[in-house]
Structures are given as structure tokens and as C-alpha cells.
Amino acid sequence: MRLSDLTRVAVYDVGGKRIGRLNDVRLVQDGPYVEGFGAGLRVAGFVAGSGRMGERLGFNRGGVDGPWLLKVFFLRLERRGRFVPWDKVARMENDAIHLSVSAAELRPFEPDE
Amino acid sequence: MKKILSITLGILTAIGGFVDIGDLVANAATGARFKMALAGVVLIGVLGIIVYAEMSGRVAAITGRPVFDLVRERLGPNAGGANLIASFIINLLTLCAELGGVALALSMIASVNYILLIPVAAFLVWIVIWKMPFERMEEMFGLLGLMLITFLVALFHLHPPWHELLHSASHPAIPKNETPFTFAYYAIALFGAAMTPYEVFFFSSGAVEEKWTVDDLNLNRANVYIGFPLGGLLSLSIMALTTVVFAPRMISVDTLPQVALPVALSVGKVGLGLLIIGIFAATFGAALETAMSSGYCVAQYFGWQWGKFVKPREAARFHVVMLAAIVATTLFALTGVDPVKVTEYSIVLSAAALPLTYFPILLISNDRHYMGDHVNGRVLNFLASIYMVIIAVVAVVTIPLMIITKAGA
């Protein structure tokens, strides 16, 4: 499987409601040890949003800190996206990810996580 | 002397951007048509390129990542690829025009039809890229380009009515035989010339070529704060010269040799000779800048090895791209296209592509993961945001204006 097979895939909640597309994948370096690299990169979750470029410029998830005007604008866009922990994925199809929770139980990603 | 040599990157970048063939003529034409009414646009453009070139140089010094690398990284392969195609075409158009410009400058002395000199110019450009170390190259053409200061000397020597020039600049008015559309079109051409994307491609890649580090941030500032205002000053003195000499005679400017006429009138043969050397260096510098930018853009998008800091055989694709660009544009230039018209189009087209280049620079220079403590300050961000808005507006209105005014006719 490739990362590009996941990005932009449509995400549906437990009731079949479309909550957006997969924008980015959260990796945590606590996976099985890899010789030469250290602890492996485990997929911990993902952000589902509209899939537009404005939502993945790094204002919320990355380190971009300003300018104020752009930050206000794009943070609002990025905050529309919701973070889905990987254990909430019920099943994956070729062009769809189905969750085991409802959209209401999800919240935007907080940068401290 | 060593200090002067270390800011030649900024000087060459600015001269190649502000007073290359298209801008020499565009500045002269606006002076003759609108007097100094558009001088303010040049100042706005100078400040804009200072703001963004400083950021791109700082990012390059701290992270080693030049502009097109950032474009691909932050915009992804699709939007980044669209920018690549647009920038590459703009680079080629400009390169084609500059080769014509180099040939024209040579033919002003050599009495040979300039078309015959185009292959010579192209070969010289290629051999410099192939053989000459980056620092030698920028020193040689940056310093020779300073001969363009003759424009300023010629202006002073004419004892122009400074008050009128200043008044015309500070109270911009559209002449009654011109429409607001043509006025806006020329404003965009001047703004686009000041902020042509190849300047930041070249400047930031040059910073990597010279192996700038975090210790070179002052050098970066010196390059930017001296180079670009100098380019703007030259641009304004051309405008003032034609305001004084051509506007009262109702002469409109459309060829490169015409631009030198006020200088010959004012300071004579010696001045004319120095000026032609300056024009040669500026167009040659711009040809180097655009030819190398075409290599930088493609190589950085795909992550290939690039740069003159390695042997050509270690950056084979980079050199092949540049060689192909030079060959293709030479053939195009040999068809006899008017170099001045070609750059006018390419400047205006590049105005439409500006946001895709400058936006990633603004993002990364604010990214703490990249820049640590060297992220933009508040004042800089305030200015940069204003320019982002200007750039976005310019990008939207450019092509419609070009169609409405039939390219400023």
C-alpha cells in the first residue's frame, strides 16, 4: 500500500455520512525497531477534511506561525478537518474508509497531540 | 573590495531582473508615455522584491532549500507542477529575448545585423554556464552591469527640472490620450518586472551555490538591501531620462537602441560606449539568470542534483536542461521575433504566476520547524501580507488587461 492510495480517499462515518477526504496521516515513532532508523513509524490516525490544498499548508499541523491574516484564514480552513484515531477505522475499501464512530464524536486536530 | 564582491549576487540578480532588455524598453516607454506617473510602481516593486528575496535568501541560508524545492514541498506535485510549467515557459521566453538583447547590444558597436550575432550570444552564455565558477560569473557580470549607472550620470548632466519630475511622480495622473486600462497595464508590467520569479529562483539557488549558512544572514541582507534598490534606481533614471528627452517631443519608445539615445545626447560617445557595455552585461546577466533558472526549477522540482558547485557530469540532467533551453530559445530567437515584445509578454505572464512562487516562500519563512528562531518578524509579515494581496490581485487582472489593451497598444 502506498500513502497516495490513502490520501484524498473519501471517509464515511458509522452512519454512512461522508465526512470528507483523507488529508494527512499521523505517524508516531514508536513502532517496531528498524535497523538503521530506530523505532518504526506507526500510523496513529489521520485528518479528514475537504482535501483542498488550503487545508494542508502547515498552519495547524505544521510549524507555520504567521502572518496573522493568513493564519486566521487558513487555521479556520484547517480546523474544519477532523482527526480520526486509527482504531476508529472499521474497514477500508479501495476508494472509501468507513469509521466505527459517528461524525459528532470526532473533533479537530489539536497541535499538542 | 572583498565586501563589494560579496554582494555581487544581489547586484546581478537585481540588474537581470530590473534592467534586462524588456525592462530597459518598458521603463523608457513608460517615461515617454506617462512621464514619471508610474515611478511609484517601481518603488512598490522594489520594496516587494526586497521583502521576498530576503526571505528566500534566509530560508536558503538556514535550511539549504532553494525556492523551487519549497514550491514542490508545500504545494505538492500538481500545483507545483503547474508552477513549474508556467515558470519554465516564462524563463524560456525571457531567455530568448535576452539572447536577442545581447546580440542587439553587440550590434550597436559592431555594425552587424543582430540576428547573425544571436548564435554567438547563445554560445557565450552556454560556455559561461559550463565553465565559469559561480562566484566569478556573478562578480564579472554584476560589476560590468554597474556601467548602467551611466543612465544616472546622463540624467544629472542634462540638469533636468527635478521639481517637475518629482511632482509628476508624486501626483500620478493618466495622460488624457491614454485609457486607465493602458495605464494599469504598464503599471503591472513594471511591477511584474520588479518581482519576476526568476529573481528569487536565481537568488536563492545562488545562496546555496555559495554555501551560505546561518552566519551569512547579514550578507543576505546586504545583497538584498543594496542590489534591488540599485536596480530600482536604474529603472527610475531611465524613466526620468525619457520623460525629459522623449515625452516633450512626443517620441514613443519601442526599440532598444532608442533607449540609449538620451544618454548619447547627454554625455556623448564615452557615455554611450560605457552604457552599451552595461546593456551587454545586463542582458547577458539576465540570460544567465533565466537559463540557469530553467535548470534550477526543473532539477529542484524533481530533486535532481543541480548547481555549479559540482562537476557538470555530476549534475548531468541539470546541464542537459539548460543546454536544451539555450538551443531551443536560440532557434526561436533566430526566427526574428521582436525581443522587446517577447519580454513584455513574459513579464506580464509571470505576473499571473507570481502567487504560486511567493506564497510557499512566505509559508516556509514562517515555519518554526524549518527556521527555528529565524522566522519572519511582525513588521516583515505585515508587509509580506500586503504584498501577497497585491500579488493576488495582479495575478487575477493581468491576463484580462493584456487582452483588453492588446498588450498596451
Next chain:
Amino acid sequence: MLSGLPCSVDCHRVRRFIRRLSLVLAVIALLGAMTRCVPHPVGTTRTYASYKGKATTTAEGAVSAARTVLLMTHTAAKRNAFSSYTAMVIADAEDGISGLIGTFDSVQPPNAEADRLHERLDTLLSSALTNVQALRVAARRGVVAELAGRAGPLRSDVHKLQAFVDAHQ
């Protein structure tokens, strides 16, 4: 519309395509409307007024080229320019004028009045072209210093062309 209901990928694409297409069409229509507000130096024409406009633009262009040549001869007379450069400037002006003649002649005069206008301007333009040519030939032969002395006929062409512009504005 359908928003809120589940929609297949293709349906989204089609909608987006229609939106973009209508935007592009609107922009083209707007541009077409605005283009008519701007005077054009060349192209086809139906009325005498617009033909006169084109004639004036052409004459202005010729005045600009001819005055460039006069300024050049004045500069050259003071031995302020190389002969190769002088010849190049004059040759460019010559190309400019012959280009103007070509474009102007390609416009169809709409009526008899326009025919007379065409004839008058054509005479002025060809006289200017001949005189610029003569100066170019002299410059190529290197008699740069004497150019100013030979520029008399061109100077009177400029006066006539300028009078033509003033009379028809």
C-alpha cells in the same frame, strides 16, 4: 442543490467542471465587452470616424519615428555617437515607418472622404520614409557629422505630419 446527499466522485467532477466552464465563459464575455471600450490603431473599420482615428494613430507613430531620427542626427552632429549606432537607430525608425504604412494601407477606407484622407496621409508617409532612407544611407556611409545638414526635408515632413495629427484630432 444536491449538497448534503451522498454524491459519487464523478458527479462532483461534473459539477466542478460546469462551475469552471461557466466562470471561464463569463470572463470571456466580460473581456469582449470591455475590449470595445479601447481605441485600436489597426484592424477593419466601417465608419469614417474610426478610420480617421486610425489615420491619426498612424501619423503619430510616424512623427515619433521621424523625431527620433532628427534627435539622432542632432546628437550625431555633435559627434556624440558611433556611426554604427546612428545607422541602427535610423534603420529602426525606417522599419517603423514602413510598418506603419503597411498596416495603414491594409485598412479598407469606408467612403470617398476616407479615400481622400488616405491619399493625403500616404503622401506624407512616403515622403518621410524616403527622407529617412536617405539619412540611413548617409549614416551607413559614415558621413555622420553631416547628417544634421541633410535633415531639412525630414524636418518639414514632421511639421506636415504633426499638422495632420492636429487637424484630425
Next chain:
Amino acid sequence: MTAARKLWAVLDIMDRQLIDRQDRFAGTVDDVELAVADDGTISVTALLAGPGVLARRMRFHRLGPWLERFARWAVPAESEDPARIPLGRVADIGSAIHLSLDHEDMATMATERWFRDNIIDHIPGSTDAAE
């Protein structure tokens, strides 16, 4: 013990410059390979780089796989898939991604080598040091 490092796959890894162990540019991260373990966890197994990978990611459904096959054929690499950089050969993920590999062994080098051998090496001066 410090907390485990956290990254965004698209934002922090995709499209970043690759740099080989001799500090030469070695392509960009054109895609990331993921594998599902028996317990259902998914982890990164390799970074992918090469024109074929990029073309496939950009949804060129014919061109992508064809270019990938071409790279496999053209690059006589130690590993069987030259477009694949196992995570174990990744030394550092920063503003660029540093590898403990030689770029000669990578898929991104197939065209580089062709142009070097067939064009650049035939021009005099191609091995002159620039500085």
C-alpha cells in the same frame, strides 16, 4: 525517556528533497510505502522515489507503472526495487531527508546516468571541477 517523535506523512515527508550519504541530491520523496502488520497496525516500510512513482501518484495510470518497470530495468541496483528506499536507509528526517545510501543505486538516477553517458561526457570539460 523522551516522548516518541510525531510526524505528518504528507506535510513532513512527502515531496521533500532526498540527500544521499555523500551530500548529493538524490530525488524527492514521491510516495511512501506502508504495510499492515498481523496485529492490524500500519507502519512505514519505505520511501519511494522516481519518475514512475510520481507519475502513478499523479494518477497517470499507464505511464506510472511503465516508468517504474523502466527504472527497475535501467538501474542495476543492489536492492531489487531501486525506487524503494527501505526505512532502515533513512538517516534523518528534517527540512531534507538524509539517506545512508549512494544515489547511484537509486531509480532517480536512471535518466541521470543516460544523459551523463550519452551527452554530457561527450562535451569537453565535463569533469572539470567548477571551483
